[in-house]
Amino acid sequence: MFKARSFAAGAALVISTLASSHAFAASTLDAVKEKGHLQCGVTNGLPGFSQPDQDGNWTGIDVDTCRAVAAAVFGDAKAVEFTPLTAKERFTALQSGEIDMLSRNTTWTLTRDASLGLNFAGVNYYDGQGFLINKGIGVDDATQLSGATICIQSGTTTELNLSDYFRAKGMDFKPIVFDTSEQTVQGFSAGRCDVLTSDRSQLAALRSKLADPDSAKILPNTISKEPLGPVVRQGDDQWFNIVKWVLSVQINAEELGVTSANVDDMLKSDNPSIQRLLGTDGDMGSKLGLQEDFGYEVIKNVGNYGEMYARNVGPDTPLGLDRGINALWTDGGILYAPPVR
Amino acid sequence: MKKQTIESSPAGPRPWYDPRVRSIFFQIVAIALVAWGGWTLVDNTLSNMESRGISTGFGFLDESAGFAIIMHLVPYDATMSYGRTFWVGLTNTLLVSAMGIVAATILGFIIGVARLSNNWLVAKISLVYIEVIRNIPLLLQIFFWYFAVLSNLPSPRQSVDVGGAVFLNNRGLYLPEPLTQDGFGLVWAAIIIAIAAVAGLKIWARKRQLATGEIFPTFKVGVAILVLLPVVAYASAGQPLEWDIPALKGFNFGGGITLIPELAALWIALSLYTASFIAEIVRSGILSVSKGQTEAAKALGLPNGLSLRLVVIPQAMRVIIPPLTSQYLNLVKNSSLATAIGYPDLVAVFMGTTLNQTGQAVEVVAITMAVYLTISLLISLFMNIYNRAVAIKER
């Protein structure tokens, strides 16, 4: 009897803990500051975007986007922990508060914005969907792909774009849907499919993963718009603004020629734009709920957008991607950030 | 003192020491706890979904899906609804499960019997098979059959060609597809008549055997009827059947029936894995039949084959059926590993892509779980009916 009673009491205790009140109104910024680190959702391995090395150190442009936010909040780019997520898990992980922000090459679409309760804070890479083909099939253009077998990764917008594209062109195809990008490459290199489709930025990396990279080539066609960017929960505008403006600060810094190397000299700059950017003048930081010099910390610790790009996906990296449309608007690209003022 | 004890007993124990009262109390508490827990869960979920702006409801099932699926037994294309993707996934799950159950049962029975063979080599090989296969994770075996074997198959242009009609390459196994022409109805009719005739023959032969003791060669005659009648009908109707032979078109073979590698790998792995468990079940089932039964059959002069068929197997079946049922259930559940190699089963299509595109995790997962629950209950039900049929009927 005693045991029964204590068991019942234990069960009641557990359930009452589970049912504890819904009061969780504290802002994400406060919660992050209290934790002492930023929890950031990334991929479980995508070269150039977020990839752990053998010791579990993460690198990539998505990872640097997280680090920039950590630098803005804490003045320390290392105050961030990464949660590797599959494509399927990413949105629930963000919705449930498991992560504070999602930076996992996620395409900004209306449905995701509207019906998943998410906010896209900007674009850190403008991508588009392309095709990697086995040279053996002798095709030069995507319009010749009718009847092809195509490997895709599940849980992405790629699946839908592919269907749309083939339907619009009146062609048919056979999709092989894998769970992870690794399996997709494995399927492609095993000869299961003629074509592998993914965001163009990925195709170069995936091609380099093949046993014989020369046996495959990337078709010139781009069949979709894939603006990739960091995502936060809806309903916390302050946090949304922070993530949005950290990215904008990085882009503005590139425009103004501020880099991690010269940022200390730039502190003495007379240019009012740079002064506002680095927090030597004005109160931009406190408007966001951050330190006034958050811009300085971001540039000092992570660098401007151009540095971030060159370090992770640029021509000198294994991915070897030119800036293309990701160049600044002043250089013929479409990268354009609202002014810090 | 003594009197008091006697007096207190007619009044019964105090209510909270009365087992019946206690039992009712505990049950009320249990219901209250479960109801409260369930309510809290639902309440949490609803308020979470609302506060996070996640859409709810089953309206998404009518929305257009917009993605393609490689293999579908029901008509499907990207313009159809998410609800249709559910049926595509479900039929694919049922297909691979059914194929797996048939293959695993046949293979399992063969290996189980081989395990008891008096041929030392055969018995040992079966033992090695069982001990190796069942101690290696199924997922690994699926990966092996898919990735390791697939990469060693030739590309479509270098296909293995069997008689110009069957082709094997890394896109699958291509078989000719029979296309029935006008007049094939006659053949169908002949098949039905043949089956009915064999059934009638069996009943008649049994009656005659009971009456006179003479044994009619039902099996041989039955096979003859089953083969001859449709063949005659086929010939007399002017051979109303054409074969759609697969041919290399563009990147790949077209026409005929395709067994895609995902299905093949999953099927092989599921069958081999489950067969190793079924073999052990069959072995212990046969061993459970006491030696006296075999000896009695021998004493009656039954030859080995007949004694196995008429005496040992029917008794062994009673022991075999219950664990066999749970192996079948396991096989159906294990078919969900399809998602790891891209076979479009229920979990891969519906709980995978559809869940992702709609973001309605709760609804999709609930539907999927309900499906597996239903399949499990149905298999249990059928096997229980069969079990009742073979159970000992004591007179």
Added chain:
Amino acid sequence: MAESTMKPPRKTLGPIAWMRQHLFSTWYNSLLTLLVGYLIVTSVGPLLNWVFLDANFKGSEPGDCTGAGACWLFVSQRLNFFIYGFYPDELQWRVDVMFLLLAVAFVPQFIERFPGRKWLGLFGITGLPIIGYFLVPGGLLGLEPVETTKWGGLMLTLILAYIGILASLPIGILLALGRRSDMPIIRGLCVVFIEVWRAVPLITVLFMASVMLPLFLPEGMNFEKLLRALIGITLWQSAYMAEVIRGGLQAIPRGQYEAASALGLGYWKKMGLIILPQALKLVIPGIVNTFISLFKDTTLVLIIGLFDVLGTVQSTVTDPAWQNVAVEGYVFVAFCFWIFCFGISRYSQNLERKLDTGHKT
């Protein structure tokens, strides 16, 4: 003379007689023997060549794999990753300590007359998890914390299986008792719980744990992914455990229940002191068997993105530096699992044989 025309009796001893009896007793047996023998000879030779004779063991980089056989170099070079995942090199001694303790607690279980075997086993299910709780994640007692996202490989596989089985045991006992209870409502609830969990595939459970569990919980309450997977595995496993234990409860003769009641013991005392000790002893082989199947099933966590031992291998076989090593990788994992599962299943069979003698009528 009659004797001279009669053949000598067939030999009944010696290898020839044995072969005649066991391999060539009838014509179809002979045929079968020859067929199987041919298959073995043609397949084992190349297999041995591939695994041992032509295989590459020495060297340090992919280029050293020059022989025609297996490239075991790949396995030996990445072994650290396969065993520890991303666990930091300098902290791996903590995991090694756990491996050692695990071996100390359970290897003696295979040796019948090992002194204090029972106590070691008891330590394995009580002290070991507690030590592991402090040692592996760190963060307490001055140990450097290691996030669960860095856990991986064989270590993660063992953790999942071990905690899964340990945590499901008490829940399974309660469910089994509930299912055999006299109270219809409690019985009904337990039956529904058990049957629902047993009917659904582990993948759906893992998906639910990884994708949906966060939605069920109050806002702000969160578990790590590993913990969520563990919760899913535990709930799922406890349903199976309940059925195993129910088998044990049913095997206890009625007299034992009645005798306990006659002594005036209440329900919990009756169960705790009389019935469960006997029933649990009976079902140890069953529990070990469920452990084996759970151990194999933990590979499924790679589908929700955890790096168990199969996950680590799967992610390295696509490494462009190493080409065509998929088979080697899979064989390595298969071998790891096989050693564990085969060993444990032998142990449970022995136990079954030993326990069998006492209780059969």
